[in-house]
Amino acid sequence: MKSVTKYYSNGEVTIVWQNEKCIHSTVCWKNSTGLPDVFNPKDRPWIKPEAAETAAIIEQVKKCPSGALSFFMNADVAQNAAPEAPETQPETQVQSETIIELAPKGPLMVYGNVVIKDADGKETRKSKVTALCRCGASANKPFCDGSHTKIDFQG
Structure with a gap:
């Protein structure tokens, strides 16, 4: 995309x-x-x-x-x-615990500060809210791109 x-x-x-x-x-x-x-x-x-x-x-x-x-x-x-x-823009750092929530028929919603490391060791820092793909169809893995809606994901 x-x-x-x-x-x-x-x-x-x-x-x-x-x-x-x-x-x-x-x-x-x-x-x-x-x-x-x-x-x-x-x-x-x-x-x-x-x-x-x-x-x-x-x-x-x-x-x-x-x-x-x-x-x-x-x-x-x-x-x-x-x-x-x-x-x-500088990322806003959340000063609380990290919470992971399953969105019905959607992504894993991660609230808080996270560091995501890819297979090559490249790190991406996220804060506030991060949506991670749970359906496997995202073109922007590991992040959700809304593909769960197109494939009618039921997880």
């Missing part, structure tokens, strides 16, 4: 979306958990930040389990300079 980062702004806040991190949890757009007026994967563009108050958008983005959604305040950029790309 080609890595794509997109920016959507309402003039006050800019929402950043990174496709390769997205696990398609639906937390952002489902009526019961999200802001469907702002986040609607059936529309183009699929993010419409002008459809809600900035505070509501920020709270919703903070709920993203994969970190595919992030945000920055435009006033901070105007005062300082261009924001760092999300992938180069």
Whole structure:
């Protein structure tokens, strides 16, 4: 999957979306958990930040389990300079125990600081929430890419 980062702004806040991190949890757009007026994967563009108050958008983005959604305040950029790309921002270190949760029909959700070492010894550090593939179909292993939905994973 080609890595794509997109920016959507309402003039006050800019929402950043990174496709390769997205696990398609639906937390952002489902009526019961999200802001469907702002986040609607059936529309183009699929993010419409002008459809809600900035505070509501920020709270919703903070709920993203994969970190595919992030945000920055435009006033901070105007005062300082261009924001760092999300992938180069320093990781937030969680000061708590690590918790692993099985998402129904989905990935292993790992909450906390983790270091993942691949077969070549390359280390990837993650904090906050990391979604690990459980279905075996991800093109971004060991991370989840939402393929469990496409294959109707029942684990």
